[in-house]
Amino acid sequence: MIFHKTPLETARLIELEKRGDARGFFARFFCEKEFAAEGLTTRFVQVNNSLSAKKGTLRGMHYQLPPAAETKLVRCIRGAFWDVIVDLRPDSPSFGKWYGAELSAENRLMMYVPHGFAHGFITLTEDAEALYMVDAFYAPEGERGLRWNDPAIGIQWPIAPEEISDKDQKWPDLDAGFHGLERMRGLL
DSSP states (O other): OEEEEOSSTTOEEEEOOOEEETTEEEOOSOOHHHHHHTTOOOOOOEEEEEEEOSTTEEEEEEEEOTTSOOOEEEEEEESEEEEEEEEOOTTSTTTTOEEEEEEETTTOOEEEEOTTEEEEEEESSTTEEEEEEESSOOOGGGEEEOOTTOTTTOOOOSSOOSEEOHHHHTOOSOOTTTTTGGGGTTOO
8 A cells, every 4th residue: 555645634545556467456455564554543443335326415524522533444436536534633733624535436545534533525426435444433422523615624625515414514614612622632
């Protein structure tokens, strides 16, 4: 794997190193030794799969508060989506900043989303499918979300959303109390 640093502290865009021949290729999706050498999470407890049928479906911006904060490793396995992360860790030099990248079945890029980051994506194709590993179990009491179009964050989505759940439309703009920013201290 090739680990590319992003402008956001501790987040990575990961490229698979393909070894191939006339039959096709082989590549590692995850290797504990390689992740540990990068100082990244090496223990995942769930693998989740989502399918968005329509192009323009926006999911996000989601995260969980400590002690159930999640690290995610996200990959597109069918179609394409534009993946976005926002650093919500008050101690981080990249606090309040966002980063986005296209993940597709074709480019096989993965987004490493550290603890303390909100995460979401918008589908660029019909039938876009995501596979992602998380290092914490779902904890409904710690679930939070950030409004996808919060002007203080200024995410520049590549296309206009066509589908957004009621829940995702109702997340508030960045607010220290609701978003539990004090609980995010020390997650670097």
